Amino acid sequence: MNGLMRFLLFVYSVFLALLSIILLFAVIDDGIFADLLSPLSAVVTNPVTRYVYVGVLLLVVISCVVSIFGVISVGRAYRTKLRKTDIGSVDIGADALESIARNSAMSAQAGIKTVKARVMSGKNGSINVNIYATLYSNVEIPSSMSKVQDRIKKDIERYTGIIVEEVKVRVTRVEPAAARVEGR
Numbered sequence: 001m002n003g004l005m006r007f008l009l010f011v012y013s014v015f016l017a018l019l020s021i022i023l024l025f026a027v028i029d030d031g032i033f034a035d036l037l038s039p040l041s042a043v044v045t046n047p048v049t050r051y052v053y054v055g056v057l058l059l060v061v062i063s064c065v066v067s068i069f070g071v072i073s074v075g076r077a078y079r080t081k082l083r084k085t086d087i088g089s090v091d092i093g094a095d096a097l098e099s100i101a102r103n104s105a106m107s108a109q110a111g112i113k114t115v116k117a118r119v120m121s122g123k124n125g126s127i128n129v130n131i132y133a134t135l136y137s138n139v140e141i142p143s144s145m146s147k148v149q150d151r152i153k154k155d156i157e158r159y160t161g162i163i164v165e166e167v168k169v170r171v172t173r174v175e176p177a178a179a180r181v182e183g184r
Contacts, residue, residue, distance in 0.1 A: 010068060017064035020057045027054055092160050094119045101129050101167075104155040108148045111139030113175055122165035129156070131169045136177040145169045 027050065101117035118130040129152055135141065149167040156164050 013064045013067040020061040101152050104152045108151040110144035110148050111136045126163040126165040129167045134173045
């Protein structure tokens, strides 16, 4: 889940939670929102619909709170990976993992001009790596990118001890190889 979607989900959840709390106050005291919430007066005065209304609003509040904590915990899961050792723990940030992936891709000698990496959490403590690469035009893409995938997987697992579940390589652009002019 990217940062913008997490932010929008967080704002939406906070908005729904506040709205639900305001509506719960309308049930407690009929006079507070009499003019603004006049359509709810029939619901609030009928004892059966009042309990249904309170139940639905409590479910909305609980789901919003769970959603808020979910968004926060997903963000934390993306940022760090913990590795336990016998004397403590090692916290490896996503930026460090992405840097290892970029360095591995560039050092694979596969004709990559530029590369961007994105690391996401996978199953059972593993990670998934997405690579976005710009290549030179004289590159045999399938075999070279397979070599890059293997290199990234091996390097991350060797340097961090974190299992790499999947490495996806997306070639975003192919640029012509610049001719070099040798001087005298």
